Amino acid sequence: MRLFLREHALLVVVQCLQFVLILSIYWMDGYRNLRPALYSIFLGIFLLSCYLIYHYISRRRYYQRLSEPMLKLDASFRTMDTAPISEALELLLHTQYKHYQTQLNHAQAQQSQHLTFMDQWVHQMKTPLSVIELTVQQMDEPEGASIRAELEQMRSNLNTVLYMARLRSFEQDFHVRSVTLAKLVNEVLHDNKRLFIRSHVYPEVRTLQDIRVDTDEKWLFFMISQIVINAVKYSAGKHDKVLITSGAKGKQAYIEVRDQGVGIPAADLKRVFSPFFTGANGRGFRESTGMGLYLTKEAADRLDHRIELESIEGERTTVRILFSSFHHESA
Helix, strand or coil: CHHHHHHHHHHHHHHHHHHHHHHHHHHHCCCCCHHHHHHHHHHHHHHHHHHHHHHHHHCHHHHHHHHCCCCCHHHHHCCCCCCHHHHHHHHHHHHHHHHHHHHHHHHHHHHHHHHHHHHHHHHHHHHHHHHHHHHHCCCCCCHHHHHHHHHHHHHHHHHHHHHHHHHCCHHHHCCEEEEEHHHHHHHHHHHCHHHHHHHCCEEEEEECCCEEEEEEHHHHHHHHHHHHHHHHHCCCCCCCEEEEEEEEECCEEEEEEEECCCCCCHHHHHHCCCCCCCHHHHCCCCCCCCCHHHHHHHHHHHCCCEEEEEEECCCEEEEEEEECCEEECCC
């Protein structure tokens, strides 16, 4: 109704001005009998009202369609009135929908090809990296150490690309089962032992309780790895320890990674989980991609876990993964 009134407001105003103009002309011509004039104005208003009422009733579905938000793309196929303007709009929407679907299908095909290529490329790159890694083991220090560090960085970046690709088909890729937190933490630390040694930062593990949680082991391994790598990277040169704690508190189990590194500026805290956001600290570390915490948060949300992050710039950063479903190891 509001759209209809807005569309015809100018028509009503023009008609009223026309009635006033006609009365003014008759009055200036010396015609003083107002009854016939007022009667003619009444007839004009009556006919205008009949026209507006008929116009609204005959096109009511058309105006309702324009006023309501379109929740689905195929809603454009909903039949409107048989009025010419309604039919013209319906034809336009159908044509636009078909054009959009053609472009969308083309874009999806291109994206699928690109992602398939990236998946294959990541897997193919792992083989030459392994060969180079075996070759480097025979090299003397410190040249060998520098190359190994770069190889680890390349492997980490490739894993990030691989998990980004897996995220798009997360529903088909994850498998929930019972996982021991302490065991998984040890596997993460072992996988990143060279990073710890090279950075002169060492883990301190506190297993407060033997806890098993229901999660996807592969994704949780990746999530903990990303948090630990960040803690080591931003602690290097400032503090030599990273504290990793696992246990249960109340109705939730948790893994907590705390460092005493550079911390995160308060202005960046709200955006640390945004894709490709590196912030002030990221600009000082060339290895930062801005995707680690984003993928960690996305995976946690889809696994029904919760991520908490607390940080004070120049002092410390604490990242916590909370699990709502857990049981004790002895159970």
